[in-house]
Amino acid sequence: MIVRPVRSADLPVLIELAHSTSSGTGLTSLPPNEARLAQRVAWAEAAFRGEAEKGDADYLFVLEDDEGRVVGTSAITGAVGLREPWYNYRVGLTVSASRELNLYRENPTLFLVNDLTGNTELCSLFLLPEYRSGLNGRLLSKARLLFIAEFRELFAAKLISELRGMSDEAARSPFWESLGRHFFKMEFRQADYLTGIGSKAFIAQLMPRFPLYACFLSEEARKAIGRVHPQSEPALAMLAAEGFSHQGYVDIFDAGPVVECETAKVRAVRESRTLVLAVGTPGDEAEPFLIHNRECRDCRIAAAPARMAAGTLVVDQATARRLRLVPGDQVRAVPVAAESAAELCP
Amino acid sequence: MIVRPVRSADLPVLIELAHSTSSGTGLTSLPPNEARLAQRVAWAEAAFRGEAEKGDADYLFVLEDDEGRVVGTSAITGAVGLREPWYNYRVGLTVSASRELNLYRENPTLFLVNDLTGNTELCSLFLLPEYRSGLNGRLLSKARLLFIAEFRELFAAKLISELRGMSDEAARSPFWESLGRHFFKMEFRQADYLTGIGSKAFIAQLMPRFPLYACFLSEEARKAIGRVHPQSEPALAMLAAEGFSHQGYVDIFDAGPVVECETAKVRAVRESRTLVLAVGTPGDEAEPFLIHNRECRDCRIAAAPARMAAGTLVVDQATARRLRLVPGDQVRAVPVAAESAAELCP
Amino acid sequence: MLVMRPAQMADLADVQRLAAESPVGVTSLPDDSGRLGDKIAASQASLAAEVSFSGEESYFFVLEDRSTGRLVGCSGIVASAGYSEPFYSFRNETFVHASRELKIHNKIHVLSMCHDLTGNSLLTSFHVEPELVGSPWAELISRGRLLFMASHPERFADGVVVEIVGLSDESGDSPFWDAVGHHFFDMSYAAAERLSSLRSRTYLAEMMPHYPIYVPLLPDAAQEAMGQVHPRAQLSFDIMTREGFETEHYIDIFDGGPILHARTGGIRSIAHSALAPVEVVAAGQGGRAYLLSNGGLLDFRATVVELDWTPGQPLLLRSEVAEALGVASGGSVRLVALD
């Protein structure tokens, strides 16, 4: 398994992948729209060539198995919101209180903001169900963090990730039903699709602009604010372990949480090291590492058991081959697992 | 030097202290108003007796020298905003952008919120200028953190502290001049005084309620948003070293930063230990510790060189006497200085 | 014969009986003798004062059955709503949310808290005993205020507003309150109305939501209650809509009842009222029913009489009526047709 930049040759298989995701909703950034996907691949190629400004850079990776089959995707957006506004609700509080009347009432209040503008976003994570085992998921997701660690200047000081919010089996989002639906006469799936093809800013123009008291939403919708979809809990846990936390921002459509972390404080960024590759026997005590060949356009990132020893990283021959490296080449590496399980801040 | 709860007998000297602070503005919570101070002392006595609800609890401490002279104050409010709304501006962002027109403009935007309601506040820090040396300042300020560590159930999950914002020699706040003044026909000093005597919620009723674009403020005012007064930089640095950071909330009058930290993550809370007191020679390598006698109503907190050894804390005789403890008594202690200097998050 | 006149302190007990009968929501009629006493005193002081423009004055009238001395109705006017405290209302407003790219153009109904109506004169405290509903006497105690305003225009504003009590059920619950105000203070509609009639309405209004309320988010029952009239307030509403008040623009922030608004000069009973010289006669002739007033202040009187009158001609008034109004031959009255 290897994570590498997308290429235009991947387009047909990407379209297949996008169709296979569309059975469930929520993977906004990989809609089954050929024109949009072709454009994303073209943008990604420009980004990996270093020819995109931060606001346009879209680093789309694929996960390829040893037979060359593409089985998953993940992506990094250099900086959100520099071309069209990037909207979130921020969950704040309004208190009605009177000492004299002995009254006190709290009302969570949603403020439509562009606060997260300019941050780097992790998005488009998708892995074929039959490959959801072993290190594959973590490799595909965390490879992005290692890439960011290597090319810090291409990314912002803060990383964010929008996690899928609550919805039922029929892809019905209670938050959408209680809020968005009154402002668009469309289903959540459709709004989600429009978002994926780049129309989110247009949709946002139709949303209420003034702060919204959550008490005017249904109980189900209020409960969904800041809650992640059960299927995205593993993704949340993975990011939490890397240091990401929820600081009150939610998606404007399904109220899923946006998690964030200062780039410098992300575990994989902070703890990754540059080492010299050695080929040998990692040994019984080897722990799994994420390993990056330190290339941008020709980026290759693998996950494999490895052992650090005196400035070298010892891996087996197959891993070196996957990385297309020979002993003596430089790599950036970090253990796959966080040393201590971090908790998600409330 | 010892930090202990205020007593009604301290009232005359408190009034003197309050007058001596009023030469500069900014110590909102200690205004030279006798009735208000008498009331605060009465509230504090009730709080230390355990007879106040969290929303009314006002733990006012004094710093007393070995001759029994009161030379400074500091306080903890159990929970802000439960009786009258607690207002802050939260600095958010509005972006006007159009890919088509190639336009992009950021406008910081101030949202009037009650988000910090229910948190525990550190306030009323004042030390006579001639005593601003040695460990006095740190003792007076950090004693509160040790007290909180001991009586966690009395306090909220998050601690906040409002730091004095920018103003010039004449106590002219540029933020006030550009905003508040248009809504009150009064000087900042007067508004500050009214805040101190408990009328902040009334003043807030007069402030603009809708989100405010910072671009409509003067340049000086915009620069003051979230900036601390030079005289309060040491206080900020001390809190930053304990883990506090600025997360975008500012005071509604002078736009001074509110810093915050989860209680459990405050260094003095996290790292303080309960130990058995031993009297002896702390030795040349002793480092300064904050030491609390673990009492509430009869709380005494000192700062002195000490040495940890096998579950005991070795202090000299004078320190034990100040704490009114004998060997074998329990104490809670933490080194005065943070082990590593933390930085203030931007 | 029933006569409308300013309330006096001696009326207090009778007035309190009327206040106790009035429906929840008529917060200007608290069942509280202290507040009612203040109301009467303020009215007497206002009538006695020299006034050249609308200010803090308020006026309070009662409807007296001259044969029994019993009071059977009351009504009031506040010269300038929000004179000492802001006068809050929700403005019905439409936001347009549009996207050229998506070819969508939505009109969203919102309620914006506003003070637009501050400074208008306010008709308040209207109540009549149930058996008078539908009779000319109900018209008298309501529209008599308009004749009073017509005679003393310098005392009133250019616009007039009337708050009409909105929907609530038998148990005192209001669907609009439950969906809006209740979220901001933890008490029932009835308790909130009681509180705001004992203290000030502003007191509670200050705790209400300051951001616009998006109506589509409200429950159906609350949306339906917006602008709806409480059955017991229908009479007042009907009288005022016949007077030409507009009903569409504002609603009450508590119960969603309509707040009516009119330009003072355009109100029918004001615009169409006329002054006529009086000739007292022994026995008058019936004809058309008119509202009549003597145009006084402390001695203000109004009643309803059937008359045969031609505009421009003197008014022939039976001595009994003249006496009730306190006018004599050579004096004048202001009158307007009842229907």
Next chain:
Amino acid sequence: MLVMRPAQMADLADVQRLAAESPVGVTSLPDDSGRLGDKIAASQASLAAEVSFSGEESYFFVLEDRSTGRLVGCSGIVASAGYSEPFYSFRNETFVHASRELKIHNKIHVLSMCHDLTGNSLLTSFHVEPELVGSPWAELISRGRLLFMASHPERFADGVVVEIVGLSDESGDSPFWDAVGHHFFDMSYAAAERLSSLRSRTYLAEMMPHYPIYVPLLPDAAQEAMGQVHPRAQLSFDIMTREGFETEHYIDIFDGGPILHARTGGIRSIAHSALAPVEVVAAGQGGRAYLLSNGGLLDFRATVVELDWTPGQPLLLRSEVAEALGVASGGSVRLVALD
């Protein structure tokens, strides 16, 4: 004699000359032949269409010197402002900030972005050559639109609005724009007006501040510019205020110029206009100056003539004028006194 008539495609070059002369801020007159051509085509289509209520129609008229064929002015009407896109304006509003405890009661002037005026008919594109300012011909090309509306009420809304160009200096800078719009997009007032006349005004309006603007925070120059009229728009402003338009409630979101508003039926030239049967005569008699129109659509004509006319009587029209208006004896014209 000058005659007002609908613009035709053959007028395009002349119209573009007029557009180029018109001041910055008259965004409805872009110096762009494509857009002007569209305007003329839309007008011709609207005049030819069967219309039973105001919709997407627009009308565009020119003022022609019949002796030379030269066009010396133009004006237009949009049947329904904001029909396809929202019509934005700032509403002048007052917030009351009060504290009982502190005994303070402040009135704060704010500007609220609103769509209140959406759906009104909009008078646009008014321009005359400088030498006509102050002459009856300027009145003709402006107020002729009102006669057109009076003859075809089913084509227009119940209310009419006019945007008056606000203050800007010789270098094209607007103090209101510099203090407000400029913060939200990084271009000069002149550039923004150019952009919004070439594309749509809504396009930029969508990027404007959506929260109320607290006027006391604006620089003095911007506050003073609110509701002020550009010297070159004074003519239009004066004509419309004489017609009874209100000027106080709304201002333009770009330059702060006043947006005038009137109920259609209350506009003087509409309310006071009359239909009169025509008798064509060889030589008419002078008297009072009247605006006259033939009430047509594609063949609409209007002019100014001195006449000796008594309401209720036939109108004696010189053959030259009758010919210019395209009316004959037995026909009728709509007219209103010029002053």
